[in-house]
Amino acid sequence: MERQGKAQDEWIVGGHRFSSRLLMGTGKFQDAETMVGAVLASGTQIVTVALRRVGRIPQEDDMLGPLQQLKGITLMPNTSGARNASEAIRAARLGRELSGSPFVKVEIHPNPHHLMPDPIETFEAARILAAEGFVVMPYMPADPVLAKRLEDVGCASLMPLGSAIGSGHGLATAEMLRLILRHARIPVIVDAGLRSPSEAAAALEMGCDAVLVNSAVAASGDPIAMAAAFAQAVGAGRVAHRAGLMPRGGGTALATSPLTAFLSVEDA
């Protein structure tokens, strides 16, 4: 009997093929070494990075250097810090210059309190960047109407939030995600809010194409082990989705063993 190979379960975003369905953020890690360890343990092929002005005395670890030495990793600069479409477009162009990657995570959240993505500015930035040839991956509210509009202007994927960035509230938007999934013709990636691998598995079971995690790994007790746990959960969720879950019972129990008197003859 032949098992379905991994190669058959690739997903395509913006014309690029990937086998891993786990995208990783690189923020909040204690040091570059832990970050690289987690990226490797996760098996991810797409990692997000942020753009910042260079300080007079650069103190942070150089995150780009170690990442660029890894094989098979696609960098996806984000536009975090942008408060409107024009700032995001500028950040996207600079990110492409630095990373050499056409991928961009459009991320516009003007309110630092809840960090909810601005749907109007996100749409505007996505429209212009898609026309410029970027592989546009918009971080967006879990709104099926906006999802369709973003798809129509040429986004490569949709990245609705599970819950607020860094909140760890999991798939609070599950019902909206189901609506997005039912109508989307491009990959749907749950971005933000996940805390545990079981939530990532649930997202994949539901039919999401991938998940993006950062805090869940970086702020965990052991980021490298947690990255591996997410990789397994995403794999399990995907296989479960393809297998198809059993139908739910209609409020009654259905025995798995025969319920006839155990001494009676079979087919009696």
Add this chain to the structure above:
Amino acid sequence: MRAWRMPWRVFFYLKELEVKLTVNGEAYEAKQSVSVTALLEEMGIGGRAVVVVLNDEVIPASSRSTCGLREGDCVELFRLVGGG
């Protein structure tokens, strides 16, 4: 012994070599930075992967050494850091 004093003419000559720039929003007096490459080296970020924006225009890495800086130029430097 008399202290050595810089002749006025030399002083003004050196003063003219200094270029007043705005780097990442702050005033910056570049000593003898005639090119973008020289400025990056003077700032100690010569070897880092940065993107240079001069007066709102991205300067490709290949033309940094030939790109001269003038009084009043606005330079912005960006790099990639960890982010989600």
